Structures are given as structure tokens and as C-alpha cells.
Amino acid sequence: MDLSTGSEYEDFRKEVKQFISQHGEKSPRPGHGSRKEALVWQKLLIDNGYAARTIPKEYGGFGAPPDIIRSRIIAEEFSNKQISNGLGGQGISMLVPVLLEMGSESQKKQFIEQTIKGEIVWCQGYSEPGAGSDLASLTTRAVLDGDEWVINGQKIWTSTAHLADWIFCLVRTEPDKPKHQGISFLLFRMDSPGIEVRPLVDMTGDANFNEVFFTDVRVPKDQIVGERGQGWQVANALLGHERSSLAPPDATQSRLNGVIKMMKQKNFSGERAIDNPVLLDRLMKIQGRVLAMKCNDMRILSARINTNQDARLASMIVKLQGTELRHELEALAIDVMGELGLAYGNNPYIQDMGSWQYQYMYFLGLIIGGGTSQIQKNIISERGLGMPKEPKLEKKG
Amino acid sequence: MEFGLSAEQILLQDQVSRFLKEQVPLESVRKVAEGKETDKGVWSNLANLGIPGILIKEKHGGLGLTLLDAAVVAENLGYNVTPSPFLSTAVIAPIVLQLANKREDVLSAISAGEKRVGIAFSQAIQPQHESGIQLDGAIIEGRLLFAIDSDADYYLVADEQKAIYIVDVTSGGLEVSPLATVEKTRSTAELSFSRVKAEKISDDREVFHQAWNAALVVMAADTLGASQSALDQAVTYAGQREQFNRVIASFQAVKHMCAEMAAHLEPCRAMVWYSAHAFDEIPAEATMMACHTKAHLSEVGQFVTRTATEVHGGMGFTDLVGLHYWFKRAGFNRQMLGSPELLRKRAATSQNLCA
């Protein structure tokens, strides 16, 4: 066990702290501020190496060599001070890593820089009404007509499709091949003729996701990542990036700090919640679990640097445990507030802008999205514990 | 940066694990549990590996290793439900005696595997309704329940003020009566004192708290091992047992029970390592981590050992398979030296969240 990171890293931490104290107030706060402010902040972060840190300079990144500890220090300091660590979203956190790994040179040049700067917003067109957990059964068709793909079909639960400039989309190009071998990964503009986006309101009351309909949408032939029929491999590489990013322990820790602060400072029912032994015990139970996940995260991080260490199972459980834990943590804060915990929308007594209710619901969404908890358990038991796969049923009809 | 066990610790782990698998299989555990043998044979074999002196400085014949090393050993003892006085004799006693700079003779005797030291801390942790001791100088009067180890040569006794005394079992006026519990791989006793002459070891609360913290981490490690074994046994059994013409491991309900066990248990490994390391190197976090780790492992251990039993169906409930030894091992670690609620309260106090 050697948790020292060396003096060069301590110097680096000082640099990050200094940056935050100098520029932190320009950070857009969640739910506030204009898109323009967010883009300006993003550019400042990239120029200083705090966002898009390891993305090569030629693609608009900061071009630093991969250094997990430095990335970790940045994440810690930004989350401690609750400063925005830049733009997220499916383009930046999922598509860019995949393009770097599997995209053609011209795709990298065309998309990465604009994506990390927030100039292209992406959405992820995977799920369909008939293909959620069983994603590989998707039926949206793409047929080659001369130099163009012609796309027909429907996607659903497509987050941010109403805001997106482009979509990365799974389509069936080889209907005669077995289901996993007939899928391709296409990129196209959301303002292409033949695309209709219908917002779907979710339980938070916002329309965070959408239905997306394709009618004879024409897409240039070369806007494909990987080979024709290899979309499943590309999609899977990307799901790995998605699952590891859904419930990072640093964010959970900073929400926990928020609950503790509320329980110490506010008086909702004649006593501070922290002085109520039942609520204190619930808080401590959750803190114990957060600590376990933070330790687990250090182990995963360490295994990335030290290739002799094995943290595969430790990584596999993160999406399942992290999203469930976060949901329960948000629920605790609501219980602490009692009736006030219900306040939402324009309620004048609302606490923390209603973020506890919002996140409580949002994380139920994340328990389902990105592969449900049940699908995670299938993966853990089969790939983690080596248990047999479900016996396959004969196809109907 | 390297978060994990060192090469030497992995070696220690392999060595202890191999020894226990070969020398203390379940049949041997049963003999001790059924009272046909004592754990003395196991302990003297472990003494050949230096285990009793793992935390004792080399000048007293020990190995002079860290709490993380002790946690590695404890995990293996839990994995194999090994009967032994490791917690009291090799962890708590050496920490107390070395911090207090007392009784080098006892430290050397522990290292050599010749003497064992029991622990009676319950009054200092949570005064019990039915018992208690009074001190008159260094003369003890009264009764303490659930002292760890009924076969000890000495006992370390703590009073409500967390002062610690040592008594020799041969002293006049001390009666040691074994107390049966569900867990038969480790023993507990009632100590009755009628004007027993003791020697004060420490009245520094810090000594008590450090020894307690170390004990919590080691008990959590024991539960980690016990739970890991229960999960491994469940996965193996599920892969062999057939019902409805298929192995039960192919039923999703069974797979999900196993996945849930793994999902709860896997982060505990990193947590145990970190709290042992915090005890050794990061004193500011040591108390909070030790309390949380034992409390959290108690919850996870309860869930895992119960669920693993369910995966075994009726067989899991029999003495034949013996899975209950793991269930009870985790149960003992949960109750002793602070229940989860008590420890979570202490974790809160250590962060100034409550009095």
C-alpha cells in the first residue's frame, strides 16, 4: 500500500487549487447560466489542461500524456470546491473516446475538436421501442443507395436529442446476418431531412429525452465508424465508457457532504436532524457505503497504473452499486426535510432549488438507463463469477 | 501510487491460505467446535509461521509487521473459519502492551506461542446490565461477560474509564467459566472476580481506543474472508446442483443472488485494506474508518452469509455442509466489541457530528 503520490503531484495539486481560486467564480453553476458561459468556461479548462486533458493537440485537446493521478487530483479538487469540471454529455464522455480508438483520421479531425469545445452536441441513438435491454434486436434499417445510406425506423429515450446537432446511431445494415453481426454505427446531422424529434416528458417533469423518427433520412456512405456490420463492437466499447461514468464516487461524496450540511444547519422539525439518532444512523450507514465505493475506486485506479493488479470485478459492480447508493442518498435528504422534502417547481419554501427530489428521480432513471440493474447482475454473475448464460429460447414464429 | 497488497503481503496471504487449507480443513474445525479438541494445536502450528507475533516488535520475538498484514491473516482465518485466539492474543494484547510499554515477558511469550491473552473489554465498550467491575486500587471485584477466549493465560480487563489491567488466571479469586455462544470456533467466558489482584497496564484512553480500532479492522477482515468463502461456496454449489434438468446456476434468480453478494462484498475488500492502512499511516481517519468498516462489513456479512445459505437450499441449513460455521462466524464478528449501531455512532462522534 503506497498512497503517496510524490512531490510533483503535490505541486500539481497546488496549481489546480490556485487555478480554482483564481477562476472558480466563472464556473457555471448547475442549472444556471447560459450556454455561452459554459462554452467560455470549457475553453478555459481545455487551455489549462483541466478538460480534454489527454486528447491530442491536433484534435483540439490539451495533449498531455495519460496520467491517472493528475486526472484524479483535478476531479477531487473540482468536486471539493463544487466547481464545474466542464461539459459532459454523451458526445464528450462516450463518443470521443470511441472515435479516438476506432474512428478514421478524417472523422477524428472533423468531430473531436468541435465536440470537446461544445460546438457539436451529440445524442445517442441506441434504444428502440422493441430493443431496450435486448439492444442487439434493434430494427432501424439503413440501406445503401449509391453513395448514401437511407435510414428508416425509430429510436426512443434518446437523451438530449432535442438539443443535439448530431447523433451517433445504431442501425441494421445486414438483415440476413445473425443479430449481433448485422449492425452498423453511423454518424449524422440531426437537421437532416426526414428526422422528427418528439420530446418525452420524464418523471422529473422535464423532457430530458425524446422519441426520434427516421423517414428516408439520407446519410453519406463514409459517415460510419468501424466497418459495415461491426457496429456492435463499436457500441460495446462505448457502453464501457458510459457505465463507468454514471455514478462517480466523488460526485456521491459531494452530495453526501450536502446532506450532512443540511442535517447540521437546518432545523425542520424542532431539532436538528443530526441530533435525531435514527436519522444519524441512516446517514452513517450511507457514509459507510460511500466510503466503501471510494476505496473501491482507488483500487480500480491503482489497477490501471499497476498492471499486475486485477480489479475487474471491482469495476463491474460500479454502475449497479453507485446508482443505487446515490438514489438512496438523495432519498435520505428528502426524509430529513419531511413534508418540505416534497416541495418542487415554484414552491416558495423549496430547499436547494429542489435538487434532492430532482436527483432522487433522476437516479432512478440511471438505475434503468445504460443497462438496468438486472442487466448489470447478469453481467456480474456471468462475466464476473463465471456462471452460465441464460438458455436461449427458440425464436418465435 | 499503489493501492493494494504488496508482494510480501501476497506471499503471506498465499502461505497462510495454503497452510490453513491443508492443516485446518473443515473436519478439524468441527473437532474443535464439537469440543473433541481444543484450538491449541492450530495455534502452535500458526506459531511456527510466526503468526502470534505478527504485530510484536522483533526485539520481543515477533515479526514487527503492520495492521494491514494482520488483516491479511485475519481474512484467511475467516475464510477457513479457523479456530484460534488471533484477535485477542495476536492483535489486541500486543497493541495494548506495546503502546503502554509493559510486560515484555508476556509479549515474548505470545510471540513464542506459549501464552495467550484474553480480552474483557465489554464494560468499557457498552456497560452491560448484568455485570460490571469495581476497582479498589488494583484489586478487582465483580463480573464481566463475554470475555474473548476461555483458554487464556492472562486477561486484559478494561473498566468503564477505559483503564486497562492485566490479571493472571492463576491469581486467587478469579473464576473463568466458558459461556456458550452460537459461534463455536472462538470461545468466550464469564470472568468472576472476588478481590483479584491485578496490575494496571494503562489509564490512557488513547491506548484503549487504538487497540479497539485495530480489533475492529481485524474483525472486519475476518468477516470479509468468511463472506468471500460463503459466496465462493454458493457459486460452486450452484454450478453442480441440478433441478429441472439444469444446474441451478443457470436460473436467473440464483445468479442475481450471487451477483448481489459480489456487488456488496467486492468494495469491502478495498475498504478493509484502506482502514488497516489508515490505522498504520493516517491517524486522523483511523477511528472513523475502523468503525465504519466493521459496521459495514457486519451488514454485508450478514447479507452474504444468509444469501449463500439460501443458494444451498435445504443443504445449506444442514450441519452436513457446515455452511452455518461461516454464518455464525460473521454473526460473532457483528455482535462483539461493538454492534453496528454503536460503531456508527462512534464514527459520527469522531467527526464531531454528535456528542
Ligand SMILES: Cc1cc2nc3c(=O)[nH]c(=O)nc-3n(C[C@H](O)[C@H](O)[C@H](O)COP(=O)(O)OP(=O)(O)OC[C@H]3O[C@@H](n4cnc5c(N)ncnc54)[C@H](O)[C@@H]3O)c2cc1C
Ligand atoms: C434516464 C434515461 C436515459 C436514457 N438515455 C438513453 C439514450 O440517450 N440513448 C439510448 O439509446 N437509450 C437511452 N435510454 C434507454 C435505456 O438504455 C433503456 O431504457 C434500458 O436499456 C432498458 O431498456 P427498456 O427500457 O426497453 O426496458 P426493458 O428491457 O423492457 O426492461 C424492463 C424490465 O425487464 C428487465 N429485463 C429485461 N431483460 C432482462 C433480462 N435479460 N434479465 C433480467 N431482467 C431483464 C429489466 O431489468 C427491467 O426491469 C435511457 C433510459 C433512461 C431511463
